[in-house]
Amino acid sequence: MLPEHRRCGIATQLAYAAENEARVRGWDRISLSVSQEGNAPARLLYEQLGHVDACTHPVRVSGTISLPGRPFQVDDTLVYLTKLL
Numbered sequence: 001m002l003p004e005h006r007r008c009g010i011a012t013q014l015a016y017a018a019e020n021e022a023r024v025r026g027w028d029r030i031s032l033s034v035s036q037e038g039n040a041p042a043r044l045l046y047e048q049l050g051h052v053d054a055c056t057h058p059v060r061v062s063g064t065i066s067l068p069g070r071p072f073q074v075d076d077t078l079v080y081l082t083k084l085l
């Protein structure tokens with residue numbers, strides 16, 4: 001989210017739209033990963049949406065991942081969260 005558009009509820013609405021699409025496809029849960037300690041805003045967003053710890057081990061990730069249009073350097077530990085739909 002562009003910084004000037006944050007805290008306006010846009011990520012929340014996008015997440016709800018993704019959840020609705022998942023329900024339409026017949027899925028019964030959504031899971032995602034987030035930085036264990038390095039991204040409090042995202043973690044709070046997902047917790048407010050109802051995601052809980054998936055009780056899996058944290059995963060260390062480092063290297064280059066591909067995001068749409070550009071490579072992205074990652075060096076982080078991720079935890080997995082899940083939400084029943």
Ligand SMILES: CC(C)(COP(=O)(O)OP(=O)(O)OC[C@H]1O[C@@H](n2cnc3c(N)ncnc32)[C@H](O)[C@@H]1OP(=O)(O)O)[C@@H](O)C(=O)NCCC(=O)NCCS
Pocket residue numbers: 001002005006007008009010011012013033034035039040041042044045046048
């Ligand atoms: C995380 C991110 C997607 C949130 O987007 P957003 O549109 O600002 O989120 P929303 O306005 O829907 O916020 C919903 C809730 O998330 C939490 N939250 C979001 N930003 C927060 C912040 N800076 N500090 C604390 N809580 C925050 C709050 O609980 C908020 O509810 P509230 O505003 O009623 O208190 C945005 O900050 C962002 O793009 N960050 C950089 C990229 C990123 O981290 N992506 C996620 C990778 S896992």
